[in-house]
Amino acid sequence: MVMKRREFLKGTAAIGLGGVAAGLMGRTALAAEGTLDIFFNSDTNVVEFWGSAIKPAFEAANPGTTLNLVSGGGGASMNALAERAFAALQSGTDPQIDMMEAIGPYHPEGAIEAGLWDDFSTLNLSNMSKVNPAVIDNQWSLPYRGSQVVMMYNSEKVPTPPKTFEELVAWIKANPGQFAYARPDLGDSGACFIERALQEVMGRDESLFTNENYTPEYAEPMFAKLWVLLNDIAPSLYKGGEYTGGNTPSIQLLASGVISMTIAWSDMALVAMNEGVVPETTAVAQLQDLAFIGGYSSVLVPTNAANHEMSLKLADFLISPEVQNKVVTDLGGFPSINWSEMSPELQAKFANVATTSIPTFPGPWEPALFDGWYRNVASNLTRS
Amino acid sequence: MSDTLSSATAPASAPLTKWRPTGLLFIAAPILLIAIFLFYPALRSIWGTIYVRQPDGSYAFSIASYLYFFSDSYSLTNLGRTFWTTIVTMVLLIAINLPIAIYLRFSGSRLAVFIQVLALFPMFVPGIVIVYALIRYLGPNGLLQTLLEVVGIGGFQSPYLTPWGPVIGMVWDAMPFTLLVLTAGMSGIATSAIEAAQDVGAGRLRILFSIILPQIKNSLLVVTSLNFLGLFGQAFMPFMLGPTSPEMMGPFMLRTFSTVRDPLQAATQATIVFALCSVAGLAYVRSIARRRAAELVK
Numbered sequence: 095m096v097m098k099r100r101e102f103l104k105g106t107a108a109i110g111l112g113g114v115a116a117g118l119m120g121r122t123a124l125a126a127e128g129t130l131d132i133f134f135n136s137d138t139n140v141v142e143f144w145g146s147a148i149k150p151a152f153e154a155a156n157p158g159t160t161l162n163l164v165s166g167g168g169g170a171s172m173n174a175l176a177e178r179a180f181a182a183l184q185s186g187t188d189p190q191i192d193m194m195e196a197i198g199p200y201h202p203e204g205a206i207e208a209g210l211w212d213d214f215s216t217l218n219l220s221n222m223s224k225v226n227p228a229v230i231d232n233q234w235s236l237p238y239r240g241s242q243v244v245m246m247y248n249s250e251k252v253p254t255p256p257k258t259f260e261e262l263v264a265w266i267k268a269n270p271g272q273f274a275y276a277r278p279d280l281g282d283s284g285a286c287f288i289e290r291a292l293q294e295v296m297g298r299d300e301s302l303f304t305n306e307n308y309t310p311e312y313a314e315p316m317f318a319k320l321w322v323l324l325n326d327i328a329p330s331l332y333k334g335g336e337y338t339g340g341n342t343p344s345i346q347l348l349a350s351g352v353i354s355m356t357i358a359w360s361d362m363a364l365v366a367m368n369e370g371v372v373p374e375t376t377a378v379a380q381l382q383d384l385a386f387i388g389g390y391s392s393v394l395v396p397t398n399a400a401n402h403e404m405s406l407k408l409a410d411f412l413i414s415p416e417v418q419n420k421v422v423t424d425l426g427g428f429p430s431i432n433w434s435e436m437s438p439e440l441q442a443k444f445a446n447v448a449t450t451s452i453p454t455f456p457g458p459w460e461p462a463l464f465d466g467w468y469r470n471v472a473s474n475l476t477r478s
Numbered sequence: 479m480s481d482t483l484s485s486a487t488a489p490a491s492a493p494l495t496k497w498r499p500t501g502l503l504f505i506a507a508p509i510l511l512i513a514i515f516l517f518y519p520a521l522r523s524i525w526g527t528i529y530v531r532q533p534d535g536s537y538a539f540s541i542a543s544y545l546y547f548f549s550d551s552y553s554l555t556n557l558g559r560t561f562w563t564t565i566v567t568m569v570l571l572i573a574i575n576l577p578i579a580i581y582l583r584f585s586g587s588r589l590a591v592f593i594q595v596l597a598l599f600p601m602f603v604p605g606i607v608i609v610y611a612l613i614r615y616l617g618p619n620g621l622l623q624t625l626l627e628v629v630g631i632g633g634f635q636s637p638y639l640t641p642w643g644p645v646i647g648m649v650w651d652a653m654p655f656t657l658l659v660l661t662a663g664m665s666g667i668a669t670s671a672i673e674a675a676q677d678v679g680a681g682r683l684r685i686l687f688s689i690i691l692p693q694i695k696n697s698l699l700v701v702t703s704l705n706f707l708g709l710f711g712q713a714f715m716p717f718m719l720g721p722t723s724p725e726m727m728g729p730f731m732l733r734t735f736s737t738v739r740d741p742l743q744a745a746t747q748a749t750i751v752f753a754l755c756s757v758a759g760l761a762y763v764r765s766i767a768r769r770r771a772a773e774l775v776k
Contacts, residue, residue, distance in 0.1 A: 277722050279733055279736075336639045337722040338639070339717055339718050343613065343718075346617070351619050352617075352619050460737070461737060461738050461739045461740075464733075464737050465733075465737070465738045468552075468722070468725075472723040473552060473555070
C-alpha cells in the first residue's frame with residue numbers, strides 16, 4: 095500500500111511537471127516578432143474582457159501586432175514568470191514576457207533596483223496625465239481597473255446621497271429599516287462598512303491601523319467605541335438589526351425594494367445595474383470625507399521585453415478613455431483615469447462615486463474585529 | 479443512502495452460516511480508506527483539543543477550550559439554537575412526510591405517482607439554487623408576499639433571515655430522503671393485516687397507531703437519526719437563510735476556523751458536535767444491529 099501510494103505520488107508529480115514543461119514550451123514557441131505575450135493573474139472574466147474589448151481594437155490600430163493573452167495560473171506561477179523575466183534581464187536574453195497583469199513589482203527581490211520594470215512616472219505616456227493620482231500605488235504599476243466599496247441606493251427614495259459617514263449614520267437613523275449591510279465574514283462589503291465605521295470613531299486616522307500593530311490591548315478600546323456606534327444604529331437597520339448573508343444578498347434586498355440603501359462592491363453594483371436586475375433608479379455613491387476601501391489592478395512592463403515599444407503603446411492604450419469606458423460598461427470595473435475624462439453619459443451616471451482617496455484596511459485586524467462584531471453587535475437583536 | 483434503504487427495507491436474506499476470511503478481505507480496502515482518511519485525522523484533531531500547545535511551546539493536557547465553550551454564553555446560545563432548529567425541522571419532516579407516505583402506500587392512482595415524483599424533485603436541485611429561489615420566493619416583497627397581497631392578505635412577515643428561514647430550506651432539502659425511507663418502510667406492511675383489523679372493526683386511527691406505526695418504527699428511527707446527523711451540522715442553509723445571531727453550529731464552526739482563525743476552539747466545537755451526533759449515530763447503529771440479529775434468528 096505504501097509503495098503504491100508513493101508510486102502514485104511520483105506519477106502525478108511527473109505528470110504535473112510534464113504539464114508545466116509543456117506549457118512553458120508552448121509559450122516559448124508562441125513568442126514571435128510582433129506578438130505580445132501578456133500574462134494574467136486575474137480571473138478568466140478579465141482575460142475574456144481583454145479578448146473582446148482590448149485585443150481587437152489594438153490589433154486593428156497596429157497591423158502586424160498580435161496580443162497573446164495567457165492565463166498565468168495563479169500567484170505562484172506569476173511569481174515564477176517574474177523570476178524568469180529577472181533572470182533574462184541578468185543574462186541579457188529575451189524573457190518572452192511583454193506585460194504582466196495584476197501583480198506587484200516587489201517580487202523577485204532586487205528587481206526594482208536592477209531596473210526590471212518600467213517606471214511609468216518617467217515615461218510620459220500620452221494618457222498618463224489622465225490617471226487619477228489617488229489610484230497610483232507605486233510608479234512601476236500602471237493601474238487600469240478598480241473596484242471599490244460604495245453606497246448603492248434607490249435614487250427615488252434617496253435624492254441626495256450622504257457625503258460623509260456622519261451623514262450616512264444620520265440618514266440610517268432617520269430612515270429606520272431602510273439600510274442593511276452584510277455580515278463582515280460573509281461579504282467584504284459589510285467588512286468594509288464596519289472598518290470604515292472604526293476609522294470614523296477613531297477620527298478617520300488611517301495611520302492607527304497597520305499590518306504590524308494589532309494587539310488585543312491596543313485594539314480593545316477602539317473596538318469598544320465601535321460597538322457603541324454600531325449598536326446605536328442597529329435598531330434602525332433592516333428588521334431592527336438584521337444583516338445580510340453576503341454581497342449578493344445585499345443587492346438582492348435592494349432590488350426587491352425592501353431597503354433603500356446598502357453597501358456593495360462597485361463591480362457587482364455596476365454589473366447589476368447594467369444587467370437591469372435592480373430598478374432603473376438605482377445609483378451608487380462614494381463618501382467624500384474618507385472613501386470606503388477599494389483596490390486597483392495594474393500592469394507591469396519588463397524593460398527587457400522583446401516588443402518593448404509596442405508594450406508601452408499597449409499600456410498607453412489601456413489608460414485611454416476608449417478602454418476605460420469599456421472597463422466600466424463591459425467589466426463593471428472602476429476607471430483608473432479621472433471621471434472627467436470619461437464619456438459624458440458615464441460621468442452623469444456615476445457623478446457621486448468619484449473619489450480622492452482609496453483606503454485599505456490591514457488584514458491582521460480582521461479576525462478579532464469580526465468575532466467581536468458577532469458577540470457585541472449581532473447578538474443584541476431582540477425579536478419581537 | 480442506498481445502504482440505509484436496503485437495511486431498512488431488505489427482506490430477510492440468507493442467514494450467515496460460516497465465518498469466512500474472504501469476506502473480511504472484501505471490506506479491508508474500504509475500512510483501510512476510512513481509517514486513513516477519516517478516523518486518523520478525526521482522532522488527531524480530537525486529541526489536539528485536550529493535549530494542547532502551551533504558550534511556552536511545550537504540550538500539556540488541558541480542557542480549557544471545553545471549559546471556555548461551556549462557560550461562554552454566546553457559544554451555548556448557538557448550541558441551543560442548533561438543537562431548536564434540528565428538532566423543529568425533524569418534527570416538521572415527519573409531520574409532512576408521514577401522511578404522504580401513507581397515501582402513497584394505499585393509493586394506486588396516477589396522482590400518487592405524480593406526487594411521489596414531485597416529492598423527490600428537490601433531490602435533483604442543487605442546494606444553492608434552492609436557497610436563491612427561496613429568497614426570491616419567500617423573501618420580503620417576494621412572489622409569495624405579492625400573491626398574498628393580490629388575494630387581500632397583508633401583513634406577511636418573511637421568514638428570510640429569521641430562525642424559520644433555515645428550517646424551511648432544510649425541510650425542502652431533506653424531504654426526498656425522508657419520504658424514500660418512510661415509503662420503503664410502508665411497503666413492508668401487509669395489506670392483509672390492515673384488512674384483518676378492519677374486519678374486526680378497527681377505526682382508521684386505531685389502524686394507524688396499532689398496525690402502521692409499530693411496523694414502521696424502524697424506518698422512523700432510521701430517518702430520525704440520519705436526519706439529525708445531517709441537520710445538526712448544516713452550514714449552508716443557516717448562513718444563507720438564517721439570522722446573523724444566534725448561529726447554528728455549522729456556520730459557527732466554519733467562522734471560528736476561517737474568520738476567527740482559532741483552530742483549537744473550532745476543533746473543540748466540532749468535537750462537542752461529534753459527541754452529540756454520535757448519540758444519534760448510536761441509535762441508528764443499534765436499530766440496524768437489532769434488525770440484523772432478528773434476521774439471523776429467523
